[in-house]
Amino acid sequence: MQLAIKEVSFEQENAQKPVTVSVDELPEIDVKTANDWLEHDEAVLIDVRETGEYEFDHVPGSLLLPLSFLDTGLFPPIQGLKILILCQIGKRSAAAQKQLAKTGIENTFNIAGGLDAWREAGLDLEGRRHEEGDYAI
Numbered sequence: 001m002q003l004a005i006k007e008v009s010f011e012q013e014n015a016q017k018p019v020t021v022s023v024d025e026l027p028e029i030d031v032k033t034a035n036d037w038l039e040h041d042e043a044v045l046i047d048v049r050e051t052g053e054y055e056f057d058h059v060p061g062s063l064l065l066p067l068s069f070l071d072t073g074l075f076p077p078i079q080g081l082k083i084l085i086l087c088q089i090g091k092r093s094a095a096a097q098k099q100l101a102k103t104g105i106e107n108t109f110n111i112a113g114g115l116d117a118w119r120e121a122g123l124d125l126e127g128r129r130h131e132e133g134d135y136a137i
Helices: 031-039 051-056 091-102 114-120
Strands: 007-010 019-022 043-047 082-086 108-111
Touching: 031 043, 031 082, 031 108, 031 114, 082 091, 082 114, 091 108, 108 114
Parallel strands: 043 082, 082 108
Antiparallel strands: 007 019
């Protein structure tokens, strides 16, 4: 059985009532838009996969912050930039985006399809998967 979350509720500072944010209101973008924003220095990219996944294959310039260690209270303040969130297929990044929304962190964008979509679009990647191996004996 799979559960679908339709709303996220959180308290805003100085608010009298809880604020409810619909999951449908949390923005999602495609990889080409994300790449364009990164190329124009309009965004920062947070990769929420685990360390081994990141080391194997990641977007150049992305910052690793695994979902398993995400502490929204310690999330660095990012001013003047869009916050792009990426995982392998888009599920963990959506969960991270929801956690950030609960604490009032705005201007976040989940990258639809995650790293798989990034790879399929032929965009730049780096990591062990892309290193040339020396297989000489």
